[in-house]
Amino acid sequence: MLSKHVHQWIQLHREEGTRLLQSMVRIPSTQGNEQEVQVLIADKLRGMGLDVDWWEPDGEVLEAHPFFYSPRSRFAGSPNVVGVMKGSGGGRSIILNGHMDVVPEGTREQWRDDPYSGKVENGKLFGRGATDMKGGVVSSLLAVEAIRGLGIKLKGDVIVQSVIEEESGGAGTLATILKGYKADAALIPEPTNLRIFPKQQGSMWFRIEVTGRSAHGGTRYEGVSAIEKSMAVVQHIRELEELRNARVVDPLYAHNPIPIPINIGVIQGGNWPSSVPDTVKLEGRMGVAPEEKLEEAKEEMIRWMERLAEKDPWFEEHPAAVEWFGARWVPGSVDPEHALMGILGQQYREVRREEPVIEASPWGTDGGLLTLLGETPCIVFGPGLTHVAHYPNEHIVLDHMFEAAEMIALTLIHWCGLDGTEVLNDEPASE
Amino acid sequence: MLSKHVHQWIQLHREEGTRLLQSMVRIPSTQGNEQEVQVLIADKLRGMGLDVDWWEPDGEVLEAHPFFYSPRSRFAGSPNVVGVMKGSGGGRSIILNGHMDVVPEGTREQWRDDPYSGKVENGKLFGRGATDMKGGVVSSLLAVEAIRGLGIKLKGDVIVQSVIEEESGGAGTLATILKGYKADAALIPEPTNLRIFPKQQGSMWFRIEVTGRSAHGGTRYEGVSAIEKSMAVVQHIRELEELRNARVVDPLYAHNPIPIPINIGVIQGGNWPSSVPDTVKLEGRMGVAPEEKLEEAKEEMIRWMERLAEKDPWFEEHPAAVEWFGARWVPGSVDPEHALMGILGQQYREVRREEPVIEASPWGTDGGLLTLLGETPCIVFGPGLTHVAHYPNEHIVLDHMFEAAEMIALTLIHWCGLDGTEVLNDEPASE
Structure with a gap:
């Protein structure tokens, strides 16, 4: 069976995969410092024989786009990398997207080891980015490499995207969309604990x-406390949250x-x-709910805040005005019956011998942009541990990374289609 | 009548008094920058023939005292000034205390003029410190000057203290007490709107x-919001406030x-x-109530905060611990029947032809230290406007400053006692 070969290939390359993740984690690729790790990714993609596209997004072009958000507008030294494995034709294409930017390590005292140690202990690899989401990217790279290594030919294209700026609002993925990259579907191995997320929450x-009115604390009754x-x-916002969530069925x-x-x-x-x-x-x-529009959500909140005056006349003259600033992630929704969902779920069962958990993600990823703007339905599924992302002592369970690699490799085969020139004896159809 | 002479003297010296206040306000004597204005005060006191004591408080000595508080512990360039007008003997002594430090001017845009303009408009003099409390100090200085100018001899000593650090916890006045200054009573012309405060609130x-527990906002239910x-x-503190104030009768x-x-x-x-x-x-x-001890108030708050756990078990493992830091003003209480109260009230009626308002102050001054530590019962009474102290466009009504000067001069005469060598024809006893 082909799945057995893929399994064996991945198992034989565990050490190589671990070392690759280690090298990636040891590069502190926080915002503005992504180049070194992207060089490593580009080399890896070239080594696998993929055509590599390397570019620094044009800040001026991005800034003109309504979906752009970043605290910066210049991306010199912060390249995107895309590697394309052309299929023989006639198959479905797929984007494997992942981001190389990591959030800052925070207080170093809270880390047991150096935040960028890449240390392996009890089957876990530690360091900022290990889970979010360099480990997931290693799964994708190993999947493609396994297919190359086993001499498997696919019909559809596989487009591997290693982007910047996910943590700051998605400008890297936006740049890939504006450059014309699209596919029949996409997969992002963000840290989902191997759960499958066809829908994802957006956020703003x-x-x-x-506003209050100042006074001396000794005569505080002459003022109005903005804290109170x-x-x-x-409390008013809590009520809006209840109202909005009651609608989610x-x-x-x-x-x-x-x-x-x-x-x-x-x-x-x-x-x-x-x-x-x-x-x-x-x-x-x-x-923001997966099927909700950002503008509608904004509008609802603005109207709700205006109603504060009904509870307390102070707000009539001193409205608590809402301002939208900073990051914003577009929500995304893919039909749970989508073909890629079926294929991915099947490989999950094959590899893990259990039913996959299918949920909606509680946070946004670049998948919203791919689905909504890039017209590329995107599923989020990856090996990282949600609860350690952005935290001290971030780590990934290496077994999960290799399991995900196996599932992704098999998904590519089933989604993109096996070319006639099968190099192995087994028919995947017999699985 | 002597009071008529005093009135006339003050009226004749309005321009001089206004110019004096102007010169003082034009020196931005914020913390650490008091020397220039103290030179002016010392010159003024010497000009009136007083013995002048000028010293920079010793930070090490102060720091060892339990009532010391200041964000700094070195006072080089920040002198205290004390001028003593010796009486002929047999009378009661009095301290006229006032501080030369002013709070920072804050945002300059909120001021109509330069914060240190000293500009006079419609009988008001503007600038940081005009009300709190350089205007009050001018009242004291004019009172002493009127007595000198009219050739009046007093039996008791008048001790004029121009101190630093009132706004930061009273280290200047503490230094005068540690240096041995004390008297039978004290008056501080802080801005009370000409109300008489025999009691004053302390504060800490x-x-x-x-403490909460962090989590990603998208799964906020996994965390505990420290904001909530x-x-x-x-709310718990509000209840303590209610409880404590219900006891104030x-x-x-x-x-x-x-x-x-x-x-x-x-x-x-x-x-x-x-x-x-x-x-x-x-x-x-x-x-802190005028008769309350700081330590008792602290203790009550600490115990109260411990009871939070009764309302929400979260606080059992995550107590909201109270820490005492920064400034602290000792409360003060003088019997409303104290002799100085009677004398001051009488001069108030004499000058303003109306009943004085006698209240307890809603904020602390150096009077708490004088009363409690310096064993010098202190009354707070001055011409400044409470509601503009510490605010942009701080100002004083000049008429009030001269009225206060008159009342203080008459109070000195009645408190310290007229010496037999009366230079004017009128007997104050005949008033």
């Missing part, structure tokens, strides 16, 4: 300024207590212990 | 760290809706819109 960042007013605002969210949360992540107000604070700033993230 | 700054927990803390607080408020002035938590914040810092000011 908001800022709310709450901000509590009414937080998608069974993919059945096990999710709050499918589209509104998170308040930052609060800041006042500057003197003995003064009544006259402003409080709240910053947060509004989850 | 506190900081509370509220901080609201429970704020002093008639001097009859017109004060919250005699000893607990103000929360600063809130700060989280650093990323899409993350559940794991800490929130609250900073505030706890008012």
